[in-house]
Amino acid sequence: MTQVLEFRLPDLGEGLTEAQIVRWLVQVGDVVAIDEPVVEVETAKAMVEVPCPYGGVVTARYGDEGTELPVGAPLLTVAVGAPAEDDQGSGNVLVGYGTGAPPARRRRARPRSGAVPDMPRRAAAPPVAASTPPPPEAAPKRPEGPVPVISPLVRRLAREHGLDLRELAGSGPDGLILRADVEHALRAAAAAAPPSAPATAVPAAQTETVSTPTRAESLTSMRAESLTSMRAEGLTPTRAESAAASAAAGTRIPLRGVRGAVADKLSRSRREIPDATCWVDADATELMHARATMNAADGPKISLLALLARICTAALARFPELNSTVDLAAREIVRLDRVHLGFAAQTERGLVVPVVRDAHTRDAQSLTAEFARLTEAARTGTLTPAELTGGTFTLNNYGVFGVDGSTPIINHPEAAMLGVGRIVPKPWVHQGELAVRQVVQLSLTFDHRVCDGGTAGGFLRYVADCVEQPVVLLRSL
Structure with a gap:
């Protein structure tokens, strides 16, 4: 069988x-x-x-x-x-x-x-009576408590159309309400709605108390009623009407997948986090020399991003306020005792932020290997959800795009992000004399709820000192 x-x-x-x-x-x-x-x-x-x-x-x-x-x-x-x-x-x-x-x-x-x-x-099917699902009116009223729905999208669809989910019988397992159930209920409600009553003349005795709408108000009301009626009947406006309703026509690209997730997260960050940015120029000549010396020796090569990450973890140990998050419900700042370092990676699918777990416990060689592994996974689209969540601080190397500075949006719910611009030769006063040095601009965008400018400035100044004199890191090793 x-x-x-x-x-x-x-x-x-x-x-x-x-x-x-x-x-x-x-x-x-x-x-x-x-x-x-x-x-x-x-x-x-x-x-x-x-x-x-x-x-x-x-x-x-x-x-x-x-x-x-x-x-x-x-x-x-x-x-x-x-x-x-x-x-x-x-x-x-x-x-x-x-x-x-x-x-x-x-x-x-x-x-x-x-x-x-x-x-x-x-898929569309002929209107055969046997294939029509039972009307939602036959469903008994659900008791008080949560209503089982398949996703928040279904709940939002019902809310936008004023539909009470307690009156629906879900066709999913154990009465789970699916999107098809909500759409069917909306179509049934639209079909059962009585036609609009014809307009009746206003009695003469009331004409003096009724205000006459302006021409603009009349046109606006007529258009709104027409669009409402068309939507209720399942019709869509013509192309001309759509063009009139929209200020400008163009190509519409759905916000979904990675692009949609980025849009939602950045919008939430802007709504909830009162961010501020400070920046400083630093002489990275000694850091570049130190990296060249490391890579001249035997062993795996060390990436510049790994050295910057090592500097970040040392700075966060001195300024733990920036490795935290804000619990809005409890009105508390939660300082985190582990550094899960995110780094921005641009891919064909959009911007993703892989996370290096326990970055504070890794040396430069381990950080280099983990950055390489996660970057390759980001390019091939094989990152798992666990590798894209749980970050506590983000390092954004936007210098790879050939720009000097930026004011990035904090990766919610983190409290700060360090930005690194391109490293380029520039005139610089070195040991009292003008010289050409490798200069980089560093920026720190931080949540002003977790710390003030003094703490943020101290963090950024320590990072700049380590970039200019890498031997400063020896104090924390």
Whole structure:
């Protein structure tokens, strides 16, 4: 006996609620083994290969490459032999984005025709009465307490349209409310809405107390009513109307994936963090000489970024206020005893910030190796969610773009970010004489809630002193 099991997009961890299909690794008709990767998806954190907990023949796939799916949406169905009661899947849970044990005996109805569809689940279908889901009015009122929804996106969609989720019966496992349930309820409500009552003449006795709207007010009201009516009927404005509603036409690029995550995080940083920036020029000639001397000896080469990171960890040991975060709910500053150093890396997918764990315990050689590993993973899109979260301080080497200075936005919820500009030959007064030296501009953007300018200035001055005289670091080794 063959059973068709449905595999849904699992919880990918780190608060992620959706993912975009990048590449299918299996085709309909392929035989898959338990825990074999079946699809590659892109989240706001990383590229992830999703394993299927079932072994069998793929009978359907839902979503083309490029489709964005919420957590819990169907990915594919697999025809398997009749399993034992306690053996419905592997149940393995990978760190951050594992497979989960499926609900017991969840079946998927077979299509009427012999062919198995390979298309999104919500593809358009003829209006057959048998395929219409039950109206939301039939659902009993839910008791007080949290309403089970598949993602925050579903809750927001219902809130924007004034829909009470307690009145819906979810079609997902254990009554979970899906986006399709909300959309169906909205369409049903729009279809059941009575037509607008015809306008009636105002009695003569009331005409003196009714104010006459201006022409601009009338046009605005008529346009708003027209757009509202069209949306209620499921219609969309024409191109001319859309152009009139928009000040300027152009190409629309969805804010999703890495780009969307960056937009959300930077916007939150600007809203919540009162940041300030200070900067200083430093003579990096001695630091460059020290690095050249290190690399002339036998052994692995030391990167400039690793030396700057080593300087950062030494400075944070002196000024721990900058290795902290703010707990808004408790109105407390939380000083962290471990330095997880993030560094900005520009990739084809956008800006990502990999994190070097326990950077304060690493030497320059270990830091160089970890920076190289994480940078390569960022370029290939194989960073895991755990490698992109949990940073406590960020080092931003924007000098690689050929610029001298910047006022970066703090990587929320951290408290500070050190920026390093390009190192270029410049006139500099050295030992009382004008000379050409290798000069770099350093900037520190900090959360003014965790410290004042004196602390921030002391941190930046110590970093500059170490850049100008690397032997200063010997005091902390």
